Amino acid sequence: MASWPLFSNSTGARFFAAVVPFLNCARLLTYGLGFYSDEALVKSVTREGKREELLRGPLYYVIVLLIIVLVFWRDSPIGIISLSMMSGGDGFADIVGRRFGSLKLPFNDKKSWVGSAAMFISGFLLSALMLSYFSWLGYIQVSWDQAIGKLVLVALAATAVECIPVTDVVDDNISVPLATMLVAFLLFGNTAN
Numbered sequence: 001m002a003s004w005p006l007f008s009n010s011t012g013a014r015f016f017a018a019v020v021p022f023l024n025c026a027r028l029l030t031y032g033l034g035f036y037s038d039e040a041l042v043k044s045v046t047r048e049g050k051r052e053e054l055l056r057g058p059l060y061y062v063i064v065l066l067i068i069v070l071v072f073w074r075d076s077p078i079g080i081i082s083l084s085m086m087s088g089g090d091g092f093a094d095i096v097g098r099r100f101g102s103l104k105l106p107f108n109d110k111k112s113w114v115g116s117a118a119m120f121i122s123g124f125l126l127s128a129l130m131l132s133y134f135s136w137l138g139y140i141q142v143s144w145d146q147a148i149g150k151l152v153l154v155a156l157a158a159t160a161v162e163c164i165p166v167t168d169v170v171d172d173n174i175s176v177p178l179a180t181m182l183v184a185f186l187l188f189g190n191t192a193n
């Protein structure tokens with residue numbers, strides 16, 4: 001996301017930026033379906049070392065990234081916030097929760113209070129940072145007197161979705177960005193005011 005300003009202002013720039021996520025989709029499908037093998041890839045992005053895992057979390061992650069680049073790109077807060085919540089929020093929830101998450105949530109013994117707090121704080125901070133970044137470069141306009149409160153609500157919604165026990169039904173690499181897109185659209189529309 002931070003590299004998006006490096007692309008030109010042409011209408012096709014987003015498609016050029018989508019090349020890397022697209023190629024990674026193809027890579028994950030190729031190796032996940034077993035057409036070829038890449039033990040290093042499997043070891044680096046899976047938990048149990050099974051190639052089939054490539055077709056779940058990692059593939060959903062890269063598909064969501066591809067969609068965000070193509071649909072929202074750098075001139076909409078919705079994609080910026082959604083990607084921040086998925087990469088920063090959900091990512092830190094995992095890292096912090098695994099290490100410090102001894103006190104589990106009463107309704108989901110696979111998630112913890114600390115992990116959810118990490119999700120909220122890191123998702124909010126990264127979203128604010130990236131909105132500042134793209135605002136500073138002139139891609140979006142942000143009215144911070146309203147945006148902060150809206151970002152708190154978006155982060156709360158993303159955190160709530162991440163901690164509910166639906167991972168067995170829908171991966172949080174899908175549910176978190178989708179929920180974020182909906183709430184960010186309702187609160188920000190396609191501008192960041």
Ligand SMILES: C/C(=C\COP(=O)(O)O)CCC[C@H](C)CCC[C@H](C)CCCC(C)C
Binds near residue numbers: 020045094
């Ligand atoms: C490990 C990943 C997701 C797992 O999520 P979860 O199940 O733990 O919630 C991410 C998989 C990443 C993928 C293999 C490679 C993605 C590369 C990306 C499209 C572009 C990276 C550009 C680079 C930083 C220059």
Ligand SMILES: Nc1ccn([C@@H]2O[C@H](COP(=O)(O)OP(=O)(O)O)[C@@H](O)[C@H]2O)c(=O)n1
Binds near residue numbers: 094098111
């Ligand atoms: N809200 C959260 C999220 C994750 N975690 C911890 O992080 C681990 C991975 O969480 P996850 O299954 O949501 O992982 P991702 O697929 O989101 O990366 C969980 O098994 C918990 O140990 C947590 O404690 N609290």
